[in-house]
Amino acid sequence: MIAMDIRIDIPDHQPQPLQPILRMVNISKNFGAVQALKNVDLELYHAEILGLVGDNAAGKSTLMKILAGVLRPDTGQIFIEDRPESFKSPRDARSMGIEMVYQDFALCKNMWIAGNVFMAREIVREIIGRTFSVLDKKQMADRSRKILEEQKVSIGSCKKRAGELSGGQQQSVAIARALGFNARIVIMDEPTASLGVKQASRLLEIAQSLPQKGISAIYISHRMQDIFSICHRVMVHKTGEKVGDFRIKEVSVDEIVRLMILGKQGNGVETNSIR
Amino acid sequence: MKEKTTTGIPEYSHIPPERLVKRVKIISKIQGNMILSLAIIILSIFLSFKTEGFFTTYNLINVLRQISLTSLMAIGFGIVVITGGMDISMGNVAAMVGMTVAGLFAIMKVNLFVSLVISLALGLGIGLLNGAVIAYLGVPPFIATLAMMFISQGITFEFTQGYPIYEGLTSNFLYIGQGYIGPLPVPVIIMIAMFILAHFFLNNTVLGQHIYSIGGNENAARVTGVNVSRVKLITYGISGFFAALTGVVMTARLGSAQPAAAGMDFFLTAATAAVLGGTELSGGVGNMLGILLGALFLGILNNGLTLLKISAYFQWIVTGILLILAIVWHTTQKSASGGKY
Ligand SMILES: Nc1ncnc2c1ncn2[C@@H]1O[C@H](COP(=O)(O)OP(=O)(O)O)[C@@H](O)[C@H]1O
Ligand SMILES: [Mg+2]
Numbered sequence: 001m002i003a004m005d006i007r008i009d010i011p012d013h014q015p016q017p018l019q020p021i022l023r024m025v026n027i028s029k030n031f032g033a034v035q036a037l038k039n040v041d042l043e044l045y046h047a048e049i050l051g052l053v054g055d056n057a058a059g060k061s062t063l064m065k066i067l068a069g070v071l072r073p074d075t076g077q078i079f080i081e082d083r084p085e086s087f088k089s090p091r092d093a094r095s096m097g098i099e100m101v102y103q104d105f106a107l108c109k110n111m112w113i114a115g116n117v118f119m120a121r122e123i124v125r126e127i128i129g130r131t132f133s134v135l136d137k138k139q140m141a142d143r144s145r146k147i148l149e150e151q152k153v154s155i156g157s158c159k160k161r162a163g164e165l166s167g168g169q170q171q172s173v174a175i176a177r178a179l180g181f182n183a184r185i186v187i188m189d190e191p192t193a194s195l196g197v198k199q200a201s202r203l204l205e206i207a208q209s210l211p212q213k214g215i216s217a218i219y220i221s222h223r224m225q226d227i228f229s230i231c232h233r234v235m236v237h238k239t240g241e242k243v244g245d246f247r248i249k250e251v252s253v254d255e256i257v258r259l260m261i262l263g264k265q266g267n268g269v270e271t272n273s274i275r
Numbered sequence: 276m277k278e279k280t281t282t283g284i285p286e287y288s289h290i291p292p293e294r295l296v297k298r299v300k301i302i303s304k305i306q307g308n309m310i311l312s313l314a315i316i317i318l319s320i321f322l323s324f325k326t327e328g329f330f331t332t333y334n335l336i337n338v339l340r341q342i343s344l345t346s347l348m349a350i351g352f353g354i355v356v357i358t359g360g361m362d363i364s365m366g367n368v369a370a371m372v373g374m375t376v377a378g379l380f381a382i383m384k385v386n387l388f389v390s391l392v393i394s395l396a397l398g399l400g401i402g403l404l405n406g407a408v409i410a411y412l413g414v415p416p417f418i419a420t421l422a423m424m425f426i427s428q429g430i431t432f433e434f435t436q437g438y439p440i441y442e443g444l445t446s447n448f449l450y451i452g453q454g455y456i457g458p459l460p461v462p463v464i465i466m467i468a469m470f471i472l473a474h475f476f477l478n479n480t481v482l483g484q485h486i487y488s489i490g491g492n493e494n495a496a497r498v499t500g501v502n503v504s505r506v507k508l509i510t511y512g513i514s515g516f517f518a519a520l521t522g523v524v525m526t527a528r529l530g531s532a533q534p535a536a537a538g539m540d541f542f543l544t545a546a547t548a549a550v551l552g553g554t555e556l557s558g559g560v561g562n563m564l565g566i567l568l569g570a571l572f573l574g575i576l577n578n579g580l581t582l583l584k585i586s587a588y589f590q591w592i593v594t595g596i597l598l599i600l601a602i603v604w605h606t607t608q609k610s611a612s613g614g615k616y
Contacts (some may be wrong), residue, residue, distance in 0.1 A: 106498050107492065108487065110490065110559035111491055120496075122484060135480065
């Protein structure tokens, strides 16, 4: 079992400073008649991996896209280290160190690897206004290769187009793009969904190593064994609402699955997390 | 701790040579345009045996001059298409600007330089308007530029009532279309300069990268922080500018401003050159060398067929067949490399 192979001991004393690195408060979002999110709260602590689970259409991706600046919430606020932030675009969120690894990798397959790693963050030589400045392609290629090597991925030439890579290699490029730039919060939305067994376990290793680098992560998955092997805490969504929030050591798979399917059933939000 | 640069990326001192990489890159670039280059060479050899005057300096320069106008439009068209967009107003915008420059210079007696600047700015402005409608109002590019095609055609004919402008186009203006620098006609020089500029722009600037990224995966571009709307706006501005440049050079080349000189026919020839040159209408794929080769091939073909005394009508048939063959070839090339994707 993969989950068993890579299971680590989660320290009992989780490093949780008093203030979370990220707070999302009272977030709601409608798409026409569909209420994708109803007054959802989320807290993420420093160097913590938070699991986010829920049935399809529970609103997990919507919540993460709001955090990544892709969508704007109808109501609610986002606080990064207690400072209110409003992201008007993904560029704003990325500049705050919030990175997202998308399920479909969100790569431009027609472009070279370094172009993907450095997309919207190109290294330039002459600054005559950034838009018209000249790319330093050599630096982009060299640094992309270094970032990928840190992930223990060898892709050969960074001048290959992303479309020429295998699925696992493409994801490595997507991860390099997210991790290569001093990320503070990394969002992974069902990252193993389209991977083979070996690639999936490598991905879990990467996710698991983030806290050591001082990076917090939000990890969305349907695979309970993955959630229970790498996450410190898990948050449960059902039809746009938060229905549970647990330390992973104090909850069972059965309880989580029951909440995912049945919801809170009038018990109020079940939680044992530190407030 | 590693040193941090201004971009926040760790700095590394070890940079190995990349000669091999460079070589691979050149080879793959050539391969993309190799068939077209080969076709041009074969066609040229065939024509130099079968016709009298093909392989003369005079005729070859003539071919270059014939393709210069099409190429100028094809450059702008290619850039828009690489974003996955479309600008079918280019032909009519060229005609409108061709009339405008003559109206300003010949009739209103505006200074040559000012006439040129106003005319090119008009094309740029119309392009930016297209871009704003597409990028900020969400109108599909085909519809937005179809509307602009009608509008610009309407304006041209309303103001000119269909009459050309002959008088007053003095030699300093005509030089743009009919002059020479050394052995090369001025339109050819302009074409070469624009190809080099556009090639450099697409491959070596941030905006160029973003143009390719939007064509390859617009959503990916957006979520990584590319300002998609702004890039689209600028891109249509560029196609508008190239339409205007085509119109100005055309008026100077013809020695008169004709309301119907450019238009759908002319635009479609430019589009054909771009597509023959490997520009994919679905976006993300295309390069300036390919477009130059596409235009060159089309130019040599038409020149050769004329020298062979084959009718213009038959040339259309040949062009149509070639277009289909080119698309089919590109499609099979893609699925042949499909295993890697
Ligand atoms: N862009 C959108 N437009 C309209 N509806 C959307 C959009 N994105 C998500 N939704 C709807 O919002 C709800 C939540 O979706 P999502 O956040 O993707 O759920 P999850 O990731 O938990 O499966 C679903 O009903 C979905 O159909
Ligand atoms: Mg989802």
